[in-house]
Amino acid sequence: MAAAAATMTAFHSYSPQQQQQHQPPQSQQPTDPPQLSKKPKTILHKNPLYTPLPSKLSHQFKEKILCLELMGIDSGKALSSNPLIHSTPLTSIHTIITFLQSKGIYQKDLPRIIGMCPNILTSNITTDLIPVFNFLSKDLNIPDQDFRKVINKCPRLLVSSVKDQLKPALFYLKRLGFHDMGQLAYQDCVLLVSNVEKTLIPKLDYLISLGFSKPEAVEMVLRCPGLFTFSVDKNFKPKFEYFEREMKRDLNELKSFPQFFAFxxxxxxxxxxxxxxxxxxxxxxxxxxxxxxxxxxxxxxxxx
Incomplete structure (x- = not known):
């Protein structure tokens, strides 16, 4: 929280008048050729998103870019991925960052977390973020001091609906036999942000199509949860084809060693x-x- 406050304080204390005060005397400044524009003075002018706008809007927009850059966030990528940032007040962004830090997220974590999920900056604390932390605490039994570890492992948790995504995925995984909530939270939390109908079930079905029974396929994913994260077309198919045609191995070897697909x-x-x-x-x-x-x-x- 202190780091975010310092960033915002430094940001708000920055003004065009201060910029002028730090310029060298006029006599020391080189004279620009009339046909050339002046050399950019700040990071704001260098940003490819910078364009002249009405004075008030321009100042607010440049402040927003500067704030993001000072936190180590790629403002261009964030604005491109989440256009809503354009119209989001800087105070709202500051409030979200302060909230995340109150949950144990460090200032140094923000560039990666927000870089992966820029929608965090325009989320609603009450309806979007608080339910996620409640889910981690109540459904996965994660102590408050470990929130940072889990969020850093899978930032997408912060932009996932608890009702429509996280709880359905947890329910499905529990039905399959994932009962160790600690392992699911600290090691395999990416499974919680995987769509049940479009991702988890089709991959289990593919393993069954190779000749495994459903209980055998389930046992394989329990032993190697990473199987749920591999692409059928880019991973499973070419590797199984090589296993079957070139290696000519028995299917039981895959059942015993599903980690084959991880190499x-x-x-x-x-x-x-x-x-x-x-x-x-x-x-x-x-x-x-x-x-x-x-x-x-x-x-x-x-x-x-």
Whole structure:
């Protein structure tokens, strides 16, 4: 809170008159050629969004940009991603920042959090933000001092509807067997901002389509929750195709080691498989993929 207040104080104390006071005497200033405009004096003039506007509106808009930049926020990206910032009073933005800091969010966290979710700056504290923190506290049993850890892990929580997104996702995950609220909050909270109908269910269905029973597919995502975050087209399909056609492994190996899908296809899966194939070595998927480069090289040497 102190940092935000200092930023706002410094911002409000800045004025055109002070700028003039800090300019060198006229005799020391170089004379600009008549056809050239004067060199920009502040970060506001350099910002690509800066355009001459009616004096009052221009001053307010430039103040807003300066405030965001002083906090380390990319004002251009924020304004582009969330045009509502244009018409949002600076006092409202300050109030939201102060509220976030009252919940344990540090000043240094804001550039990343707001950079990922600029809509935070135009949210409503009462109807949007407070329900999220109540959800973390009551539904996930997160103590107040750990709010920062969870929000930094997944800033999208702050722009997710508790009623329409967070609670339905939590309900679905609990039905599947996710009962460790600590792990869900501190490690896998991105699942809570995943759409149940469009993201979670289709990925589970895809695993079932590979030949796993539903209980087997559920067990796989419980062992490796990251499966719910992988793209079907860009991750599952090419990796399973390589597993089936080139590696010719048994499906039970994937059931036992679903983390297979978390490794890079080109840099780890293919590379390690081809090395082992060349040496005539066949090892389990965990040994093939989880071993360090040194351990894997030693394994190949031992089998020569």
């Amino acid at each position: 890079s296809l080109e840099k780890r899966i293919k590379a390690r498989h081809l090395q082992a194939l060349e040496c005539g070595v066949e090892v389990s998927l965990p040994v093939l993929l989880k071993s360090t480069d040194e351990e894997f090289a030693e394994l190949l040497r031992e089998c020569d």
